[in-house]
Amino acid sequence: MTSFAILYSFRRCPYAMRARLALAASGMQVQLREIVLRNKPAEMLAISPKGTVPVLQCTDGAVIDESLDIMWWALRQSDPEQLLPAPEQQAELNDLIATNDGAFKWALDRYKYPPRYISEHGTLSPEQFAQFHRDQAAALLTSLDTRLQSHPYLLGARLSMADLAIAPFVRQYAHTDLDWFAAQPWPALWDWLQRFLASERFARIMHKYAPWQPQDTPILFPPVE
Numbered sequence: 001m002t003s004f005a006i007l008y009s010f011r012r013c014p015y016a017m018r019a020r021l022a023l024a025a026s027g028m029q030v031q032l033r034e035i036v037l038r039n040k041p042a043e044m045l046a047i048s049p050k051g052t053v054p055v056l057q058c059t060d061g062a063v064i065d066e067s068l069d070i071m072w073w074a075l076r077q078s079d080p081e082q083l084l085p086a087p088e089q090q091a092e093l094n095d096l097i098a099t100n101d102g103a104f105k106w107a108l109d110r111y112k113y114p115p116r117y118i119s120e121h122g123t124l125s126p127e128q129f130a131q132f133h134r135d136q137a138a139a140l141l142t143s144l145d146t147r148l149q150s151h152p153y154l155l156g157a158r159l160s161m162a163d164l165a166i167a168p169f170v171r172q173y174a175h176t177d178l179d180w181f182a183a184q185p186w187p188a189l190w191d192w193l194q195r196f197l198a199s200e201r202f203a204r205i206m207h208k209y210a211p212w213q214p215q216d217t218p219i220l221f222p223p224v225e
Helices: 014-026 042-047 067-077 087-112 114-120 126-148 161-176 178-182 187-197 200-205
Strands: 006-009 030-034 055-057 219-221
Touching (some): 006 014, 014 067, 067 161, 087 114, 087 126, 087 161, 114 126, 126 161, 126 187, 161 178, 187 200
Parallel strands (some): 006 030
Antiparallel strands (some): 030 219
């Protein structure tokens, strides 16, 4: 038993970002343990052998090692900004996140990391392979832009869990080739992403921490302002 839940995280991972965003929005504090992916701590692997981040070890010892589950857990504990969807928005939220975590992330990985998928290249060069998947993902972003032309956030007039769950992945896509992304006809999507990136909320969860060592003094996240 510990006084604070423990979050194993990696700063640039979009899955870990969404978990940190929800935890920070909930107002709860956790012990943050920043990891290095090539040297994962034994303490994390002991509770989550699949070895991916984020991993949350609750104060009662329960382990949550899926980012969306951490978001739900945090916001159901405390949701001062009313980020959870209304009942009538639940199906819409589920569809948006399923598309993001499924077809969009599948194409994003192949656009950003073509050498990882060399067996799938066939007759395509690495550049052609990346461009093909960039364009597949772009079709999905076009639908987000269309949605955002009607209202400033994905589910309407207010920020919601949908925005926090999806924005880190759109950021990763955009930063793969920012000049190309900025030139696309997605004005509403661009505005939505820029508001997110310029927010105090985003800055707060992107503070740089040294990789955790067992002897370190615990780091509480988010830091008290």
